[in-house]
Amino acid sequence: MAVLKVEDLSVQFRTAQGVVRAVDRVSFEIRAGETLAVVGESGSGKSVTALAIMRLLPRHGSTRVSGRVMLGERDLVGLADAEMQRVRGNQISMVFQEPMTSLNPLMRIGEQIEEGIRRHQNVSAAVSRRRAVELLDQVRIADPHRRVDEFPHTLSGGMRQRVMIAMALACEPKLLIADEPTTALDVTVQAQILELLATLRKTMNMSMLLITHDLSIVADTAERTLVMYAGRIVEAAATGEILARPAHPYTRGLLGSLPKPRAAGRSRDRLTEIPGAVPPLHALPAGCSFAERCQRADAVCRTDRPEARTVTHDRLAVCHFAVAEAI
Amino acid sequence: MDASSSQAVRVRRKTTPWAFQVAVNRLKQAIPTIACVLVVNFFLVRLIPGDPVDAFVAKAQGADQAFKDHIRHEMGLDEPIWVQFGIYLSKVAHLDFGWSFQNSAPVLDVILLRLWPTVLLLVFSIGVSLLGGVFLGVTAARYSQTWKDRTIAFMSMVLYAMPAFWIGLSLIVVFSVKLRLLPVGGFDTVGSGKTGIAYALDVGRHMTLPALTLGLFYLAVYTRLVRASMFELLDSDFVRTARAKGLSERTVLWRHMLPHALLPLLTLVGVQLGSLLSGVIVIETVFSWPGLGRLTFQAALQRDYNVLLAILLMSTVLVVCANLIVDLLSAWIDRRMDVN
Ligand SMILES: Nc1ncnc2c1ncn2[C@@H]1O[C@H](COP(=O)(O)OP(=O)(O)OP(=O)(O)O)[C@@H](O)[C@H]1O
Numbered sequence: 188m189a190v191l192k193v194e195d196l197s198v199q200f201r202t203a204q205g206v207v208r209a210v211d212r213v214s215f216e217i218r219a220g221e222t223l224a225v226v227g228e229s230g231s232g233k234s235v236t237a238l239a240i241m242r243l244l245p246r247h248g249s250t251r252v253s254g255r256v257m258l259g260e261r262d263l264v265g266l267a268d269a270e271m272q273r274v275r276g277n278q279i280s281m282v283f284q285e286p287m288t289s290l291n292p293l294m295r296i297g298e299q300i301e302e303g304i305r306r307h308q309n310v311s312a313a314v315s316r317r318r319a320v321e322l323l324d325q326v327r328i329a330d331p332h333r334r335v336d337e338f339p340h341t342l343s344g345g346m347r348q349r350v351m352i353a354m355a356l357a358c359e360p361k362l363l364i365a366d367e368p369t370t371a372l373d374v375t376v377q378a379q380i381l382e383l384l385a386t387l388r389k390t391m392n393m394s395m396l397l398i399t400h401d402l403s404i405v406a407d408t409a410e411r412t413l414v415m416y417a418g419r420i421v422e423a424a425a426t427g428e429i430l431a432r433p434a435h436p437y438t439r440g441l442l443g444s445l446p447k448p449r450a451a452g453r454s455r456d457r458l459t460e461i462p463g464a465v466p467p468l469h470a471l472p473a474g475c476s477f478a479e480r481c482q483r484a485d486a487v488c489r490t491d492r493p494e495a496r497t498v499t500h501d502r503l504a505v506c507h508f509a510v511a512e513a514i
Numbered sequence: 515m516d517a518s519s520s521q522a523v524r525v526r527r528k529t530t531p532w533a534f535q536v537a538v539n540r541l542k543q544a545i546p547t548i549a550c551v552l553v554v555n556f557f558l559v560r561l562i563p564g565d566p567v568d569a570f571v572a573k574a575q576g577a578d579q580a581f582k583d584h585i586r587h588e589m590g591l592d593e594p595i596w597v598q599f600g601i602y603l604s605k606v607a608h609l610d611f612g613w614s615f616q617n618s619a620p621v622l623d624v625i626l627l628r629l630w631p632t633v634l635l636l637v638f639s640i641g642v643s644l645l646g647g648v649f650l651g652v653t654a655a656r657y658s659q660t661w662k663d664r665t666i667a668f669m670s671m672v673l674y675a676m677p678a679f680w681i682g683l684s685l686i687v688v689f690s691v692k693l694r695l696l697p698v699g700g701f702d703t704v705g706s707g708k709t710g711i712a713y714a715l716d717v718g719r720h721m722t723l724p725a726l727t728l729g730l731f732y733l734a735v736y737t738r739l740v741r742a743s744m745f746e747l748l749d750s751d752f753v754r755t756a757r758a759k760g761l762s763e764r765t766v767l768w769r770h771m772l773p774h775a776l777l778p779l780l781t782l783v784g785v786q787l788g789s790l791l792s793g794v795i796v797i798e799t800v801f802s803w804p805g806l807g808r809l810t811f812q813a814a815l816q817r818d819y820n821v822l823l824a825i826l827l828m829s830t831v832l833v834v835c836a837n838l839i840v841d842l843l844s845a846w847i848d849r850r851m852d853v854n
C-alpha cells in the first residue's frame with residue numbers, strides 16, 4: 188500500500204534567466220514501511236521535489252507547482268495552509284542537509300523538540316518534556332536530561348543532526364523525508380546517522396524518502412531507488428537491480444563515479460567520472476537532457492525527448508536505448 | 515554545590531545569575547564613564563565664551579563693579595578653578611547641584627520639575643515607535659512581496675528621508691493651523707483647572723505632535739531595521755525547520771524569527787540613546803515643551819553652569835541606565851550564555 192503517491196509533479200521557478208523547470212513531471216510512490224532512495228548529481232531537483240511535497244518552497248509568485256501529491260485521499264498540493272500545517276511534522280517530517288544551521292540558535296534543544304509535540308498533540312508541558320528527553324535518548328544522545336536544556340551551539344554537527352531526527356520523529360510520522368542527512372558530516376558520523384535512521388525507521392515502522400547523491404549508501408538502506416537528472420526521473424527500480432544492471436547510461440555513469448581505489452597520480456577529489464555538467468535548467472536541449480554527456484547518444488537523442496519505458500516489471504528507464512541495453 | 519541547590523538553579527533556568535552578571539559588568543564600565551563626564555563637563559562648560567556674571571546682571575541694568583564682584587563671590591567663581599571642581603564633586607556626591615541663579619531655585623528642583631515631561635515624551639515616542647517598528651517590520655516580512663510590504667517599505671523610506679524638524683513643521687501646519695485639532699505647543703492648557711483623566715487627556719493632546727515628530731523618524735528607522743533583519747531570516751535553514759514542524763506562520767515569525775531581529779534593534783537603540791538629548795532639544799524648543807531639552811538650551815544661552823552640569827550628568831546617568839536595560843533585554847533574548 189502506498190503511503191504517498193506523487194503524480195506528475197512539476198515545479199517551475201521564474202528567474203532572471205528565464206523559467207527554470209527544476210522538477211519536471213515526476214511520478215513515484217512510497218510504500219508503507221519502505222525506504223525509497225532518490226539519487227542524482229547536484230542540481231538534479233532532489234531537494235526541490237522534497238520541498239514541494241512538504242510545501243516548503245519559497246512562497247513567492249515566482250514559484251509554480253503542479254501535479255498531485257496524494258497522502259491517502261488528500262492532495263497536499265491544493266491543501267489549505269492550516270491543513271498543511273497539521274500534516275507537516277505530524278504525518279510527514281523532514282530532516283535537512285545542513286545540521287549546523289537548521290536549529291534555532293536562540294532556543295534550547297528541548298524547547299525546539301517540545302514545540303512540535305505540543306503543536307500536534309494535546310499534552311501537558313511535563314509530558315512533552317518527558318517525551319523530548321525520551322527522544323534524545325532514542326537518537327542516542329548521551330545524558331539527555333542535561334542536553335535538553337542546552338543550546339545548539341554546544342553540539343557537534345552529528346549531534347545536531349540527531350536532534351533534528353528526534354524533532355522529526357517526535358510525532359511518529361508515517362513518512363520521513365531525509366534530504367542528504369549526512370552530506371555535511373564526517374564519514375564515521377555519516378555511517379552512524381544512516382544506521383540510526385535505518386533502525387528507527389524499522390522500530391517505528393515508517394516509510395522513508397532518502398535523498399542522496401551518493402549511490403554507495405543506498406545499497407544497504409533502500410528497497411527501491413529513483414535516479415533523477417535535470418529535474419526528471421531517468422530510472423526507477425529495485426536498488427539491487429539498479430546497482431547490478433543499470434538501464435540508463437546516466438546511472439551507469441553514477442555507478443562509475445563511486446569512489447574506489449584510483450591509479451596513482453589522479454586527483455583524489457574528482458568523484459564524478461561523467462564528463463561535462465548538468466545543462467542549465469532554463470535552457471534544456473530539445474532532445475534528451477543527458478545527450479550532451481552520453482557516450483551512447485545518437486542523432487535521435489538530440490532531437491527527440493525519450494519517454495519512460497518499462498524495462499522489466501516494476502522497472503522504468505527514460506532512454507531511447509534502455510530496453511535494448513538492459514537485456 | 516549540593517544537589518538541592520543545583521536543582522533549584524535548574525528550575526529557574528539559570529537566568530538570574532547571568533542577568534546579575536550583566537548588570538555588574540555594565541555598572542563597572544559605567545563608573546569611569548561617569549567620572550570622565552564629570553571632569554569633561556566641568557571644564558568644557560567653562561570654555562564656553564561669555565561670563566555668567568554678565569549674563570546674570572544683564573537683567574539688572576547698569577550694575578556696578580562692586581555688585582558684580584559680590585555676585586561672582588556668591589556664585590563661587592572667584593575661587594581657583596580646581597577648588598571649584600573639588601567643591602563641585604563633593605556637592606554632587608550629596609546630590610547637591612547648587613543654585614540656579616537664573617531660575618532662583620535649587621538646581622535639583624529645577625531639573626526634577628523638567629525631567630518628567632521629557633521622560634514622558636521619550637518613553638511615549640520611543641516606546642510607540644519601537645512597538646510600531648516591530649509590528650510593521652514583522653508584518654512586512656509576513657506579507658513579503660505583496661502590496662502591504664511595499665507600502666510599509668515605501669512609507670518608512672519617505673519618513674526616514676524627511677528631516678525631523680520638517681515633519682514637525684508640517685504636522686503643526688496641518689493639525690494645528692489648518693485643522694485646529696491640536697495645540698501648537700506647551701504642556702497643558704494653562705489655567706484650565708482640569709484634573710484626573712481630563713488633565714491626562716489634555717497633556718496627551720499637547721504631547722501628540724512633539725511625540726509624533728520625534729517618534730515618526732525612529733518608527734521609520736526601526737521598521738526598516740526589523741524588516742531587513744526579518745527578510746534575511748525568511749529563507750534561513752532554522753526557519754525552514756520551524757515550518758517543517760508544522761508551526762503556524764505567526765509562531766514562526768514571532769517566536770523563531772523576531773528574537774533574532776530584536777538583537778540588532780536593541781543594539782541600535784542603545785547607541786541612539788546617547789544622541790537622543792540633541793534631538794530632544796530641537797523638538798522641545800519647537801513645541802515649547804517644558805522638558806530637559808529646552809532647559810538645556812536656555813541654560814546654555816544664559817550660562818547657567820550649575821544647571822548645565824547637572825543636566826549633562828543626569829543625561830549620562832540616564833543613558834547608562836537605559837543601556838543597562840538594553841543589555842539585560844538582550845541577555846534575556848539571547849540566553850546562550852546562561853548555562854555555566
Ligand atoms: N528558489 C529557487 N529559485 C530558482 N531556482 C531554484 C530555486 N530552488 C532551486 N532552484 C534550482 O533548482 C535546481 C534543482 O535544485 P535542487 O536543490 O533540487 O538540487 P538537488 O538535486 O537537491 O542538488 P544538491 O545535491 O546540490 O542538493 C537547481 O538548478 C537550483 O538552482
Ligand SMILES: [Mg+2]
Nearest residue numbers: 233234235366
Ligand atoms: Mg539538495
